[in-house]
Amino acid sequence: MIAACSRKSSFENRHSTINSPFIHQTKPLFVPLSDPDILFAITGDPRYNSRALKQLEVLTAAGYDVHVVGLAAAPASEMLYERIRLQLLERPSGGGPKFFWQTHQLFSAYVAGVKARAYHASDLYVLPALSGRVKKTGGKLVYDARERYPYVASTVGRPWARFFWEMLESRHIRRADSVFTVSQSIASHIAASYNIALPDVLYNVPAFKKAVPSEQLRETLDIAVSQTVILHQGKMQKSRGCLLLLQAMQHVAGATLVFLGDGPLRQPLEVAVAQYGLQDRVKFKAAVLPDELHAFTCSADIGVTLLEDTCLNHRYALPNKLFEYLMAGVPVLGSDLPEVGGVIEDYGVGRVVDASDPAQIGAVLQEMVDAPADRAKWAAASPAVFETFNWENASQVLRRNYKNLIPVPEQ
Secondary structure (H helix, E strand, O other): OOOOOOOOOOHHHHHOOOOOOOOOOOOOOOOOOOOOOOEEEEEOOHOOOOHHHHHHHHHHHHOOEEEEEEEEOOOOOEEEEOEEEEEEEOOOOOHHHHHHHHHHHHHHHHHHHOOOOOOEEEEOHHHHHHHHHHHHHHEEEEEEEEHHHHHHHOEEEOOHHHHHHHHHHHHOOOOEEEEEEEOOOHHHHHHHHHOOOOOEEOOOOOOOOOOOOHHHHHHHHOOOOOOEEEEEEEEOOOOOHHHHHHHOOOOOOOOOEEEOOOOOOOHHHHHHHHHHHOOOOOOEEEOOHHHHHHHHOOOOOOEEEEOOOOOOOHHOOOOOHHHHHHHOOOOEEEEHHHHHHHHHHOOOEEEEEOOOHHHHHHHHHHHHOOOOOHHHHHHHHHHHHHHHHHHHHHHHHHHHHHHHOOOOOOO
16 A cells, blocks of 8 residues: 555655665665674565555664665665665566565575574565574564455455465464564454464554645645545555445535545546546546655545455455544545444544445445535544554554564664
């Protein structure tokens, strides 16, 4: 969920991956940092991953030297920060089991040359390679289960695929000295599935920022002041309710829907907008820079997150956009799912809906459009959410676990 990125931390501001003079070395240098405190591995480019960047900021601020290894279109090596060395390996082509096997071989070969005090697997794809390294040489193993991997959308109707990922995770998660995940429901499911201690929860929440008055969406997209702005923020892709939202908009008056972001469904959605005759009431805006996002979000009147209940991973998800809306003081229409729906209803910050029913989505949206007083009440309630769901508290969990596993080296 990165297309419309969360607010940058001070670390990200110093080292932006877009037009940044800091990204300067392109020559591949496959030389691991000598004996780092932490080897941090991720299937992807960590410079574009807000969760990884926030964790790296916490670890370096705590005093650890970190060597990060990830994947990109072309190999590269650079210093991200005083205590962070980044190595990007060339991303294998394709997907599925072949991609996993190639990725596993790539990371296994690379980490064989790194002797760290702790090995941080930032996803399931890299967990076996780091687990194997720990088994051979010692060190502590940390696993960030940022998805319920055996239960993602791609395994629906494919029991053999679910079995493979569950067996793989089951084998290696038990070797981990510390496990993190993104929601309480996923933590409970992991603990019950593998008979392990309850993982710690690191919520996918941006660092807190106050809501600010803004008319960015109206001004940028020429939306009349009389129109209520409904915002769908993030990637336009399968099972996120995008087409259902368009169908619902056929029955919503006095409002304009904005898709802010990119994704594989953008072109099909644009075609559907023309088919439904919604050209005047549906707008598209490409993903904006992280530092610009908060102002755009603040300029909406209603935020929408409509994960469809197609898999357990969706059912238990707590998407970043939910908290970005609420941080901007924007009431939310969300899926009636345990985690998303729980936040919305427990804190009184919007409405929930069956995300598979466009008629219900349209009816509830119209009620929200027609009730500015309710929207103001929901907006006023949103700050209370961040007394529980905040990165500042979650980061202390990460810091404390690492200090218990590997004491901070003397300066």
